[in-house]
Amino acid sequence: MVRLAPIPAGLPATVPFVGPETLERQSGRPFAARLGANENGFGPSPRAVSAMQAAVAEVWKYADPTSFDLTAALAAHHGVRPENIMVGEGIDGLLGLLVRLTVAPGDVVVTSDGAYPTFNFHVAGFGGVLDKVPYRDDAEDPQALAERARQTGARLIYLANPDNPMGSWQDGAAIAAMVDALPPGSLLVLDEAYAEFAPAEAIPAISADDPRVIRMRTFSKAYGMAGARVGYAIGHPDLIAAFDRVRNHFGMNRIGQIGALAALQDQDWLAQGVAQVAAARDRIAAIGARNQLTALPSATNFVALDTHRDGAFARRLVDALAGQGVFVRMPGVAPLNRCIRISCGPDAELDILEQALPRALATL
Amino acid sequence: MVRLAPIPAGLPATVPFVGPETLERQSGRPFAARLGANENGFGPSPRAVSAMQAAVAEVWKYADPTSFDLTAALAAHHGVRPENIMVGEGIDGLLGLLVRLTVAPGDVVVTSDGAYPTFNFHVAGFGGVLDKVPYRDDAEDPQALAERARQTGARLIYLANPDNPMGSWQDGAAIAAMVDALPPGSLLVLDEAYAEFAPAEAIPAISADDPRVIRMRTFSKAYGMAGARVGYAIGHPDLIAAFDRVRNHFGMNRIGQIGALAALQDQDWLAQGVAQVAAARDRIAAIGARNQLTALPSATNFVALDTHRDGAFARRLVDALAGQGVFVRMPGVAPLNRCIRISCGPDAELDILEQALPRALATL
Numbered sequence: 001m002v003r004l005a006p007i008p009a010g011l012p013a014t015v016p017f018v019g020p021e022t023l024e025r026q027s028g029r030p031f032a033a034r035l036g037a038n039e040n041g042f043g044p045s046p047r048a049v050s051a052m053q054a055a056v057a058e059v060w061k062y063a064d065p066t067s068f069d070l071t072a073a074l075a076a077h078h079g080v081r082p083e084n085i086m087v088g089e090g091i092d093g094l095l096g097l098l099v100r101l102t103v104a105p106g107d108v109v110v111t112s113d114g115a116y117p118t119f120n121f122h123v124a125g126f127g128g129v130l131d132k133v134p135y136r137d138d139a140e141d142p143q144a145l146a147e148r149a150r151q152t153g154a155r156l157i158y159l160a161n162p163d164n165p166m167g168s169w170q171d172g173a174a175i176a177a178m179v180d181a182l183p184p185g186s187l188l189v190l191d192e193a194y195a196e197f198a199p200a201e202a203i204p205a206i207s208a209d210d211p212r213v214i215r216m217r218t219f220s221k222a223y224g225m226a227g228a229r230v231g232y233a234i235g236h237p238d239l240i241a242a243f244d245r246v247r248n249h250f251g252m253n254r255i256g257q258i259g260a261l262a263a264l265q266d267q268d269w270l271a272q273g274v275a276q277v278a279a280a281r282d283r284i285a286a287i288g289a290r291n292q293l294t295a296l297p298s299a300t301n302f303v304a305l306d307t308h309r310d311g312a313f314a315r316r317l318v319d320a321l322a323g324q325g326v327f328v329r330m331p332g333v334a335p336l337n338r339c340i341r342i343s344c345g346p347d348a349e350l351d352i353l354e355q356a357l358p359r360a361l362a363t364l
Numbered sequence: 365m366v367r368l369a370p371i372p373a374g375l376p377a378t379v380p381f382v383g384p385e386t387l388e389r390q391s392g393r394p395f396a397a398r399l400g401a402n403e404n405g406f407g408p409s410p411r412a413v414s415a416m417q418a419a420v421a422e423v424w425k426y427a428d429p430t431s432f433d434l435t436a437a438l439a440a441h442h443g444v445r446p447e448n449i450m451v452g453e454g455i456d457g458l459l460g461l462l463v464r465l466t467v468a469p470g471d472v473v474v475t476s477d478g479a480y481p482t483f484n485f486h487v488a489g490f491g492g493v494l495d496k497v498p499y500r501d502d503a504e505d506p507q508a509l510a511e512r513a514r515q516t517g518a519r520l521i522y523l524a525n526p527d528n529p530m531g532s533w534q535d536g537a538a539i540a541a542m543v544d545a546l547p548p549g550s551l552l553v554l555d556e557a558y559a560e561f562a563p564a565e566a567i568p569a570i571s572a573d574d575p576r577v578i579r580m581r582t583f584s585k586a587y588g589m590a591g592a593r594v595g596y597a598i599g600h601p602d603l604i605a606a607f608d609r610v611r612n613h614f615g616m617n618r619i620g621q622i623g624a625l626a627a628l629q630d631q632d633w634l635a636q637g638v639a640q641v642a643a644a645r646d647r648i649a650a651i652g653a654r655n656q657l658t659a660l661p662s663a664t665n666f667v668a669l670d671t672h673r674d675g676a677f678a679r680r681l682v683d684a685l686a687g688q689g690v691f692v693r694m695p696g697v698a699p700l701n702r703c704i705r706i707s708c709g710p711d712a713e714l715d716i717l718e719q720a721l722p723r724a725l726a727t728l
Contacts, residue, residue, distance in 0.1 A: 001575040002602040003519075003549050005468040011609040019614075021428040034425065043424045052420045052619070059416065059591040059623070060407045061398065062584075064385040089453065093612050104369040118613075125610050155367075185367050211365040220426075227423040227618030238366040245375040246489050248457050249482075250383075253617035254591025255416070259423070 007105065007127045016117040020327045032325035033345065033352040038164065038194075038302050040224040041345035042276050044259065045269035048225065051262035055255040063254035070261045074232055077264060083237040084208035087260075089251055091193055091216045091231040094243075096122040098214065098233070101242050102187055103128040103155050110148045111158040112140045114165070114333035116191065119158050128156070135336060138296055138304070139168035142178035150183045157182065160191040162198045165331040165341045167298030172204035179204075179212050187239075188213045193231075196222030197274055198299035211236040219256075221301055222270055222277075223263045228256030277301045280344035287354050291361055296339065304331070304339040311337035313364070320363045324356035371469065371491045380481040384691045396689035397709065397716040402528065402558075402666050404588040405709035406640045408623065409633035412589065415626035419619045427618035434625045438596055441628060447601040448572035451624075453615055455557055455580045455595040458607075460486040462578065462597070465606050466520050466551055467492040474512045475522040476504045478529070478697035480555065483522050492520070499700060502660055502668070503532035506542035514547045521546065524555040526562045529695040529705045531662030536568035543568075543576050551603075554579045557595075558664035560586030561638055566663055575600040583620075585665055586634055586641075587627045592620030641665045644708035651718050652706075655725055660703065668695070668703040675701035677728070684727045688720035 020037065024030050034041070043049075067087035075082045088094040095118065103109060105127030111119060113132035123130050131152050133144045140163050149157050159178070162169035179188055192215050195203060206213050214235035220226035230252070233240065263269075284303040285295030293305040307314050314330045318340055321328050331337045342353065384401065388394050398405070407413075431451035439446045452458040459482065467473060469491030475483060477496035487494050495516050497508045504527050513521045523542070526533040543552055556579050559567060570577050578599035584590035594616070597604065627633075648667040649659030657669040671678050678694045682704055685692050695701045706717065 002600055002606065003551075004465055004606055005471070007468075008465045008606060008609050013605065013608060015429070015608055015613055017429070017613065019426065019429040021432060022430060025432065037426055039426060040424050043421075049420055049423075052423065053417045055591075056413055056416045056420070056619075056623075057407075059413075059620075060404050060588045062383065062401055062403060062590045063593075065379070065381070065383040066386060068385060068389065089612065089615055093615055096612060101368055101372045104371075107369070155369075187367075224424045226426045227419075229427075229615060229617045236366055241377065242366065242368055242372060244377060244379055245372050248453065248460060249379055249381065250456055251453055251593060253593050253620055255420075255619050256423075256617055259420075 011125060016121045023322060023327065027322065031327040033349040034327050035343040035345050035349060035353060036327035036329040038221065038300070038343045039226045040221055040273065040277070040301055041349060042224055042273045044224040045263050045266035047266045048259045048263035052255050052259035055258040059254055061254060062250050063252040063257045065249040067252060067257055070257055073261055073264050078208070078234060080208040080234060084234055084240060086233045086240045086243045087252065088231055088233065088247065090220060090229045091191060091218045092118050094216055094231050094233050095119050095189070096125070097243055097247055098189060099123055099126050099128060099156065100246055107155040108152040109156045109158070110145055110152060110154040112145065114331055114336045115140060115158060116160055116164055117332065135166070138166045138336065139163060139170070142170060142174050143181065146178045146181035149186050153183060154186050157186060157188045158191065159188060160193065161202060162194040162299040164194065164300065166304050166336060167296055167300045167302055169198050169202045169299040172202055175204040176206060179206065179210070182212060186212070190215045192216060193218045193221055194300035196270060197277055197301055202299060208234050209236055211239065214239060219260045219263060222274060223260070224273060225256065225259060225263060228259055229253060230256045230260040277344045280350060283350050284342050284344065287350070287357060291357050301344045302341050304341050306339050309338060314338055314340050316364050317360060320360035321356055323363070324360050326353055326356045375489060380485045387686060387691065391686065395691040397713040398691050399707040399709050399713060399717060400691040400693040402585060402664070402707045403590045404585055404637065404641070404665055405713060406588055406637045408588040409627050409630035411630045412623045412627035416619045416623035419622040423618055425618060426614050427616040427621045429613040431616060431621055434621055437625055437628050442572070442598060444572040444598060448598055448604060450597045450604045450607045451616065452595055452597070452611065454584060454593040455555060455582045456482050457593070458580055458595050458597050459483050459553070461607055461611055462553060463487055463490050463492060463520065464610055471519040472516040473520045473522070474509055474516060474518040476509065478695055478700045479504060479522060480524055480528055481696065499530070502530045502700065503527060503534070506534055506538050507545065510542045510545035513550050517547060518550050521550060521552045522555065523552060524557065525566060526558040526663040528558065528664065530668050530700060531660055531664045531666055533562050533566045533663040536565055539568040540570060543570065546576060550576070552577045556580060557582045557585050560634060561641055561665055562663035572598050573600055575603065578603060583624045583627060586638060587624070588637060589620065589623060589627060592623055593617060594620045594624040641708045644714060647714050648706050648708065651714070651721060655721050666705050666707045668705050670703050673702060678702055678704050680728050681724060684724035685720055687727070688724050690717055690720045
């Protein structure tokens with residue numbers, strides 16, 4: 001009775017991620033530690049909190065559809081022009097718009113097998129055809145991505161650096177070399193959601209005006225504002241301007257928009273949070289090691305712990321941790337899925353993890 | 365150098381609405397009265413304000429991607445099942461998803477000439493072909509829309525009730541009759557953004573399970589939360605479920621999601637705000653009458669004032685009001701554009717309007 005257009009009619013009813021709230025309703029009890037979605041429990045700058053609380057009183061107003069002030073501040077922060085910046089409702093929203101702008105039905109899009117599922121969701125959602133390259137040594141493989149792009153004439157290539165779900169990272173020079181190896185007319189979407197946690201050498205020196213690359217950044221991770229839904233793209237002015245053709249102009253939440261600007265202006269808090277995350281990574285690694293799980297090196301706010309077993313074992317461990325009140329996730333594809341992925345959080349949550357992990361393992 | 369897919373490549377660079385902040389930057393001074401975007405300066409329930417301020421502290425968490433609690437509360441409020449409700453980032457966002465779900469390139473979509481431009485923006489954005497029916501007596505014309513839909517085999521038909529930008533409304537029975545007159549396989553999107561301001565008889569008795577209709581509601585207008593970006597669709601469960609195939613699952617702002625639930629639970633505040641808006645409508649009409657502008661009847665939170673001149677005159681009046689510090693808008697299409705459209709607001713803002721309007725008229 002309900003008639004859908006051909007592309008959506010052919011899409012699966014599945015969703016990329018199940019939220020922790022759904023799992024809590026299924027189990028009938030809340031998680032004691034929320035360490036599964038790479039949220040940042042160290043939270044946003046107190047200046048951002050104050051700005052958001054003040055903004056609540058004026059929530060009867062729509063947000064500025066141009067995000068003018070935030071865009072100007074981001075441009076200054078990155079040393080680019082406002083014309084290089086597009087603010088949107090998180091990277092997820094921007095990825096959807098980017099795919100819509102660049103991928104026609106049947107166009108090939110190259111990504112890594114096991115990389116960010118929400119990107120794949122958008123590609124399929126607009127009729128793109130995904131072509132996947134395997135990870136190499138638990139990291140995305142820039143040269144293999146570029147080679148596959150040349151073989152397939154890919155329109156769009158996805159690379160997250162640092163990577164999710166493994167936490168690995170590329171040297172910036174390797175990414176710059178990859179860009180030079182792309183076929184003409186293709187576009188690299190460089191997802192830098194975790195860039196603030198990474199060493200400086202992981203950030204490639206690519207001009208914001210380079211039409212071959214668009215970068216994605218977010219206030220969800222290092223800035224601790226996942227629920228605010230503020231991300232931004234950095235890219236060539238023509239591509240940035242094209243978002244205006246299709247985006248939901250009045251889609252930004254006003255409180256989040258104002259909070260992001262205040263968060264950006266508190267780089268001291270950001271640095272402190274990045275240090276707290278680094279300490280939490282070390283603690284998660286130590287907790288893992290005491291339980292015969294090996295932490296992979298991470299340049300993000302999460303740690304992949306290698307179970308040295310298979311995906312079925314890791315799945316049982318994730319479920320057993322949930323049974324112990326700890327929300328974590330795991331990679332979806334072999335061989336990555338021998339790992340579980342644990343987000344960094346404050347010590348109170350890691351205390352719970354520390355107690356829960358041996359108990360969960362003991363149940364297996 | 366930047367290559368877009370064919371549909372976006374063919375889209376104009378124009379945007380549906382210019383925000384007041386852009387106008388303020390152009391003029392170099394802020395508006396004294398913000399009465400142009402049908403925002404609701406009476407603001408949200410204090411319970412919603414408190415809930416949002418409390419939610420700021422937990423903005424490091426993503427929102428529940430299923431909006432489970434809000435969906436359940438909305439279903440109870442409307443006497444439908446949760447399966448009939450899809451929460452999204454305002455009606456604008458939901459309209460975009462609906463067009464994407466139902467309109468393939470080349471499909472005909474019927475609307476009224478002068479109705480909501482953002483809907484048209486989405487239709488063009490997905491390659492749909494707009495076919496427009498004129499207003500009749502400053503109101504949308506349900507039977508003409510249905511007839512045009514039958515003539516064209518329209519996939520989607522748009523009707524706002526109450527209407528924006530004129531403020532007029534249909535009797536619910538007329539809309540029910542229109543639905544019966546639609547061709548098989550077509551879908552009416554009934555935009556009820558202003559429904560809470562309308563008389564009860566304007567709301568048609570259409571089952572939420574009727575696959576021929578999807579209704580759109582929002583927290584932006586009567587609930588006074590435009591900047592929160594929370595809207596919802598009510599429709600057949602199969603159509604509602606289809607949104608999961610394409611929507612940005614983690615796209616909701618957590619503060620807005622929590623605030624909307626609290627706002628819904630304060631129906632006393634809603635009723636009080638609706639009464640305040642009704643009084644403001646009367647005052648705007650009186651201000652207009654003293655300046656030889658005639659208020660059209662309105663079932664919304666705005667008033668269209670007939671200048672009894674043409675669109676060029678109304679445009680000059682809108683600009684002159686801006687020069688006096690008052691932000692208003694006007695319909696975009698003749699003959700509707702002989703009017704200016706003034707949003708309801710608290711007395712302090714209407715005081716400014718009252719002083720500004722004769723001064724603005726005197727400059728013309």
